[in-house]
Each structure stands twice: as C-alpha cells, then as structure tokens.
Amino acid sequence: MSERLDEVPDASQRAGREAGGESAHPRPALQKRRFGRRMRRSRSAAVAPSTFDIRDLLSESLAGLLQRPARSALTAMGTVLGVGTFVAILGLTSTTSSQIDARFSVLTATEVNVEDVASDRNPYAGLAFPKDADRRIEALNGVKDAGVYWTVRLDEANSVRSSPASKEGERSTVVAASPGVLRAADPTMAQGRTFDAFHEEHAEQVAVIGAGLASRMGITTLETHPAIFIGDTPFTVIGIVADVERKANLLLSVVVPRSTGLALWGEPTDEPAKMLISTQIGAARQIAHEAPTALRPDHPEYLRSIPPPDPKTLRADVTSDLSQLFLLMAAVCLAIGAVGIANTTLVAVLERTGEIGLRRALGARGRHITLQFLAESAALGSWGGLFGTSLGTLTVLLVAVLRDWTPVIHPGTVAAAPLIGLCTGLLAGLYPALRASRVQPAEALRR
Amino acid sequence: MTARHHHVPPVIEFRSTALTYPGPPPVEAFKPCTLRVGRGDFVSVVGPSGSGKSTFLNIAGLLDAPTGGTYLLDGMDTGALKDAERTALRGRRIGFVFQSFHLLPHRTALENVILGMTYNGVPRTERAARARQTLVRVGLSGRLDALPTRLSGGERQRVAIARAVAGRPSLLLCDEPTGNLDTRNAESVLTLLEELHADGMTVLVITHDPAVAARGRRTITIRDGVLDEQGPGVAAS
Ligand SMILES: Nc1ncnc2c1ncn2[C@@H]1O[C@H](COP(=O)(O)OP(=O)(O)OP(=O)(O)O)[C@@H](O)[C@H]1O
Ligand SMILES: [Mg+2]
Numbered sequence: 001m002s003e004r005l006d007e008v009p010d011a012s013q014r015a016g017r018e019a020g021g022e023s024a025h026p027r028p029a030l031q032k033r034r035f036g037r038r039m040r041r042s043r044s045a046a047v048a049p050s051t052f053d054i055r056d057l058l059s060e061s062l063a064g065l066l067q068r069p070a071r072s073a074l075t076a077m078g079t080v081l082g083v084g085t086f087v088a089i090l091g092l093t094s095t096t097s098s099q100i101d102a103r104f105s106v107l108t109a110t111e112v113n114v115e116d117v118a119s120d121r122n123p124y125a126g127l128a129f130p131k132d133a134d135r136r137i138e139a140l141n142g143v144k145d146a147g148v149y150w151t152v153r154l155d156e157a158n159s160v161r162s163s164p165a166s167k168e169g170e171r172s173t174v175v176a177a178s179p180g181v182l183r184a185a186d187p188t189m190a191q192g193r194t195f196d197a198f199h200e201e202h203a204e205q206v207a208v209i210g211a212g213l214a215s216r217m218g219i220t221t222l223e224t225h226p227a228i229f230i231g232d233t234p235f236t237v238i239g240i241v242a243d244v245e246r247k248a249n250l251l252l253s254v255v256v257p258r259s260t261g262l263a264l265w266g267e268p269t270d271e272p273a274k275m276l277i278s279t280q281i282g283a284a285r286q287i288a289h290e291a292p293t294a295l296r297p298d299h300p301e302y303l304r305s306i307p308p309p310d311p312k313t314l315r316a317d318v319t320s321d322l323s324q325l326f327l328l329m330a331a332v333c334l335a336i337g338a339v340g341i342a343n344t345t346l347v348a349v350l351e352r353t354g355e356i357g358l359r360r361a362l363g364a365r366g367r368h369i370t371l372q373f374l375a376e377s378a379a380l381g382s383w384g385g386l387f388g389t390s391l392g393t394l395t396v397l398l399v400a401v402l403r404d405w406t407p408v409i410h411p412g413t414v415a416a417a418p419l420i421g422l423c424t425g426l427l428a429g430l431y432p433a434l435r436a437s438r439v440q441p442a443e444a445l446r447r
Numbered sequence: 448m449t450a451r452h453h454h455v456p457p458v459i460e461f462r463s464t465a466l467t468y469p470g471p472p473p474v475e476a477f478k479p480c481t482l483r484v485g486r487g488d489f490v491s492v493v494g495p496s497g498s499g500k501s502t503f504l505n506i507a508g509l510l511d512a513p514t515g516g517t518y519l520l521d522g523m524d525t526g527a528l529k530d531a532e533r534t535a536l537r538g539r540r541i542g543f544v545f546q547s548f549h550l551l552p553h554r555t556a557l558e559n560v561i562l563g564m565t566y567n568g569v570p571r572t573e574r575a576a577r578a579r580q581t582l583v584r585v586g587l588s589g590r591l592d593a594l595p596t597r598l599s600g601g602e603r604q605r606v607a608i609a610r611a612v613a614g615r616p617s618l619l620l621c622d623e624p625t626g627n628l629d630t631r632n633a634e635s636v637l638t639l640l641e642e643l644h645a646d647g648m649t650v651l652v653i654t655h656d657p658a659v660a661a662r663g664r665r666t667i668t669i670r671d672g673v674l675d676e677q678g679p680g681v682a683a684s
Contacts, residue, residue, distance in 0.1 A: 360510075
C-alpha cells in the first residue's frame with residue numbers, strides 16, 4: 001500500500017491546506033512542513049512506529065466477528081448461497097456428464113447404422129443395398145465388420161415352431177442378415193457358430209438363435225443337429241447366442257442368412273433394410289459419411305447413415321442450458337452476498353466510529369483500521385465460502401445417492417469455492433474498510 | 448539521573464500555537480498562545496462550554512494538528528512529522544481518558560486495558576500481565592473479567608485510566624473525566640489521578656467544574672479560545 005492511501009492527514013492539517021488564504025497562517029506553515037518533510041528522513045528514527053502484527057490483526061478481527069455471531073452468520077448467508085449453488089451446479093454437471101460418459105461407451109462410439117430410404121425417393125427402387133454391400137463397406141478404411149439385415153414379415157401360418165406338427169408357434173421375429181451383421185454385433189456364443197459367407201452364398205437353410213428361444217424350444221445341444229421350422233421350412237440351428245454387444249433384439253430373433261431370407265420371403269416390406277457397421281475407434285463419423293456413396297455410387301440418396309452421437313455435443317446438450325442458467329444464478333447470489341457483506345461492514349464502520357476513533361487515539365494507523373475491517377469481511381466471505389462448499393457438496397452427494405449415480409466433483413471446484421468466498425469478502429469489504437481508515441479521530445471521539 | 452544536568456524539555460511546549468477550523472465560516476477555536484507543561488505537572492484546564500478546551504486537548508494529544516505556530520511534544524517538533532509518526536507518537540507518549548469512557552462493550556476490563564497496549568509496541572506476552580498489574584493499581588483487582596456494562600461509572604472510568612497508563616505514556620490527557628460521574632465516583636477517579644501524579648505522571652485534566660479544577664497544582668483558564676493562567680507559565684502571544 002502506498003503511503004498516501006493508508007495515511008489520511010488529520011482534519012485540520014488537511015483543512016489548512018485546503019483553506020488557503022482563509023486560514024490563519026496557511027502559507028508559512030505549508031512551506032515549513034514541506035521543508036520539514038525533506039529533513040525528516042534523518043530524524044524519523046526518533047519515533048518508533050506503531051505496531052500491529054498479523055496475530056493482533058487476526059485476534060482483533062475475530063473478536064469483532066464473534067461479538068455479533070448472529071449478525072455475522074446472517075451476513076455470510078449470501079455468500080453461502082452463492083458458493084453453494086456454484087459448487088452444486090458444477091458438481092451436478094460433472095456428475096451427469098460422467099453418467100453420460102459411462103453410457104456412451106466405446107461400443108456406441110464405433111457403431112454406424114445405414115438405413116434404406118429408397119422407397120421414400122422412388123417406390124420402384126427396390127432394395128437399396130447391393131448384393132455385395134458387406135464387401136463394399138468392409139473395404140473402407142477403419143471398418144471392422146458390416147452387414148445388412150431386416151426383419152422378415154411372417155403371417156400367422158409361418159410362425160417359428162419346433163416341429164412342423166406343433167400348432168403353437170413362438171412369437172419370435174425372424175431376421176434375415178448377412179454374415180457381417182452377426183460379427184458386427186459381437187456375439188458371445190453359447191454353442192455352435194454363426195453362419196458365414198458360404199451359407200450366404202448358397203442360401204443355406206441355417207439359423208442362429210438366442211439362448212432364451214433355444215431353451216423354450218427344447219434345444220439343449222447342437223450335436224444332434226436340431227432343426228426349427230419357420231412355417232413349413234426347416235432350418236438347422238448351427239449356433240446359440242448367449243449374448244450380443246450390439247442389437248440386443250437379435251437375442252430374441254431367429255437369424256437366417258440374408259440370401260435365404262430373400263429367396264424364401266422376398267425383399268423387406270414393412271420395415272426397411274438396415275446395415276450395421278462396426279468401426280475402429282475414431283473412424284465412425286468418417287465411415288458414416290462415406291458409406292452411402294460406397295454402397296450406391298449411383299444413388300447415394302437412397303441410403304441414410306446414422307453416425308454415433310458426438311459425446312461432446314451429447315454432454316453439452318444435457319448440461320449447457322440448465323447449468324448456464326444456474327451458474328448465472330450462482331453469480332447473482334454471490335453478488336447479493338457481496339452486497340450483503342459490504343452493507344454490513346459499512347454499517348459496522350458507522351456503528352463503530354467511536355471504536356475507530358479510540359483505536360486511532362491508541363496509536364492505530366489508518367492502514368491498521370483498514371486491515372482490521374478487511375480481515376473481518378474476508379473472514380465472513382471465507383466462512384460463507386467454506387460453508388457453501390460443504391452445502392453444495394452435500395447436495396451433489398444427496399442427488400447422486402438418490403439417483404444411484406456416482407458423484408463426481410472436480411477437486412478444483414472444491415478448492416476454488418472457498419477462495420471465491422474469500423475474494424467476495426475482500427471485494428465487499430474494500431470500500432467500507434477504506435472509509436473506516438478515513439474516519440477523523442478527533443471527530444469520532446467527540447461522540 | 449544524568450538528565451538533571453541536561454536541559455529536560457517540557458512535555459508540552461506551545462509556541463504561538465493556534466488552530467482555526469476552516470469553516471465556512473472559519474472558527475478561530477484556539478488563538479495563538481505560548482505554554483509549557485513540565486514533566487510531572489498536574490494541570491487543570493477550565494472554561495465554559497465551547498471555549499476551546501477540547502480543541503486544546505486535541506492539539507496536545509496529536510489528534511488535530513495546529514494550523515499556526517509550533518507544538519513540541521517531549522521536545523520534538525510535531526509539525527515536522529509524517530502522519531504515521533504522529534500516530535505512533537500519540538500511541539506511545541499519550542494516554543487519553545474521555546468523558547464517555549470509550550470502552551469496548553463486548554470486552555472485559557482486562558481486554559480493554561490490553562487493547563491500550565496493542566498499537567504501541569508492548570510485546571504481546573507482556574500485555575496481559577501489565578494490564579492486570581495496572582488494574583490492580585487502579586483498585587479493580589476484583590473486576591478483571593467484568594464487562595463494562597457490569598461496572599459502575601467510576602469503575603469504568605478507572606478501567607479507562609488503566610488503559611491510558613498501562614502503556615506508560617509521558618502525558619495523560621483527560622477530557623471531562625468526571626463529567627458523567629456522581630460525586631462519589633468522581634472523587635474516586637480524582638483520587639486516582641492524584642495518585643498517578645504523585646507517582647510522577649504528567650496529568651492534564653479538562654473540566655468545566657471549578658471544584659475539579661482546584662485539584663490540579665496549576666489551573667489554566669480558557670475563554671473564547673484564549674488561554675490564561677493565574678500564576679506563572681503561560682503568556683498570550
Ligand atoms: N470540527 C469543527 N469545525 C468547526 N468548528 C468547530 C469544530 N470543532 C469545534 N468547533 C468549534 O470550536 C469551538 C471550541 O470547541 P471545543 O469543542 O473545543 O469546546 P469545549 O470547550 O470543549 O466545549 P465543551 O465544554 O462543550 O466540550 C466551538 O465554538 C466549536 O463550535
Ligand atoms: Mg469538550
């Protein structure tokens with residue numbers, strides 16, 4: 001702090017300078033003083049300076065706060081709310097986005113779907129996917145597996161049965177899929193295997209079924225080459241799938257080769273054909289972009305690809321609108337908190353004018369008074385910040401427990417929040433504290 | 448003391464010292480005057496209300512700086528000092544006692560006396576012991592932990608006096624120290640001031656009560672900002 005800021009000249013001294021000619025001996029006094037100032041450096045050792053160390057500062061300001069505990073607590077309330085909201089918003093935001101991150105696994109990030117939308121454009125276009133669709137897509141850089149599939153439309157007579165004689169059919173769907181679909185879905189086989197290019201090429205009557213369906217149909221082993229019937233057509237079950245990573249509804253379906261489905265039941269009718277592509281990490285969006293052209297250079301518009309959602313935009317979508325609003329509210333709370341502290345400190349300065357005068361009479365410098373009031377408001381702000389941080393953290397914990405989420409609070413948030421409180425207090429106390437140092441001791445003591 | 452052979456400067460020395468409050472209109476509250484108050488003196492300053500008694504005390508106590516002339520405290524020209532030095536000098540050399548006590552209401556008698564040694568360089572470790580000692584000295588050994596609100600007026604003023612002298616100032620300035628007290632309490636305070644004087648303290652008491660003024664060894668009258676003394680030591684300039 002500069003000398004000028006913290007030492008306010010006593011009233012009459014300043015008054016003498018201001019009054020100019022009106023004062024009794026203004027000019028000579030002024031000149032003498034200026035001269036004296038120049039000489040002073042060598043003589044100033046005669047007066048040992050006033051003392052007020054950090055421990056005095058702390059104990060005096062703490063005493064000042066504890067004298068009015070209720071008022072101090074209420075004053076800090078605005079900061080508590082502001083910092084609390086701040087921590088809660090940031091905590092909840094990071095908690096929900098980590099929640100999204102958890103759901104948004106690598107699997108989702110490496111999946112591209114392509115839909116046949118040809119019938120929207122041209123009712124006579126037929127199946128938009130070419131026969132060699134899998135090969136075309138798998139030739140692209142970054143593609144792991146790709147396959148075309150659709151749900152076969154079956155009437156009542158053509159339901160899935162364990163034998164041609166049984167009346168009761170399973171109400172399970174039949175999916176015609178090229179071999180790449182089963183690879184891309186990343187299945188875990190309970191028994192057997194998935195069909196391959198050979199089965200596809202020869203339109204073999206083979207099927208891969210889910211474990212649940214298998215047990216309902218009484219199929220326990222594949223060693224006996226069990227068959228199932230779709231309508232009256234027999235299919236050899238060559239694989240039982242325990243689980244899949246993608247397209248969970250495959251578990252509930254009878255999956256047959258695409259060519260077989262096409263031969264037996266024709267092109268897809270009510271539900272358009274789709275393609276499932278699994279990609280290398282990071283390649284999905286590029287592949288989604290290239291796929292329609294690679295499949296149908298002549299009519300890329302017949303196909304629509306659906307890239308995986310961008311995790312960043314996904315997170316932003318969820319968090320941005322609300323959290324920005326709440327952060328604004330937190331800022332408003334903080335501002336209100338600052339005004340509250342400023343107001344209370346100013347009132348305290350006015351109330352304690354006599355005390356300030358007394359302290360000045362006891363040898364306190366203007367800067368000691370400033371520091372004391374600044375320390376009080378800073379302590380109020382920090383206390384509000386600490387309390388607000390705990391409240392905000394508790395809120396995040398509570399919400400996380402209720403929603404069964406993992407609470408995530410960035411350590412930086414927890415560290416910064418009390419500091420925000422401290423800064424609020426310091427900023428709010430600045431004006432009242434400077435005003436306190438300008439109190440004229442003679443005037444203050446007259447009360 | 449070797450100082451006996453030296454020239455011992457007076458505690459207070461006014462040389463044509465004057466103070467004019469800069470209005471408007473400007474008020475010549477303290478007209479130029481010359482005055483010496485020696486070490487160990489007990490001076491009463493009497494005068495009617497508005498005569499300039501407090502103005503005089505404020506100059507002597509470095510709470511206000513004169514607008515004319517020179518004021519030497521303990522031989523030091525106070526006009527040549529920076530504000531920080533004047534403040535430090537005030538804290539170390541002068542003890543104040545006010546009519547309205549100015550005790551902090553939430554602090555005990557002991558804590559109030561300790562406050563008097565916070566700014567003038569008394570080491571923290573010594574403050575409590577010295578405060579206790581001083582409170583015993585002013586006859587309040589039983590009321591160390593009492594809050595001011597629980598003390599009688601005379602006891603409060605004795606706490607204030609203890610606060611003023613605990614830092615061992617060279618000058619004790621009292622502005623109407625008995626103004627708020629009944630006769631009995633006033634008597635106890637005056638007795639205490641006499642005792643302190645007897646111990647060697649330089650005491651200056653401002654009062655409008657002639658009976659109080661009579662307790663001083665020397666009486667100065669002030670009227671319309673003009674000092675006047677019955678006896679030697681003061682001269683209008
Ligand atoms: N800050 C000021 N500005 C202008 N005039 C002032 C100021 N302070 C005091 N005065 C005037 O100076 C004169 C002397 O005032 P002072 O306070 O010294 O009187 P006093 O003798 O102490 O009176 P009392 O016995 O009532 O306390 C009065 O006329 C008063 O109105
Ligand atoms: Mg007065």
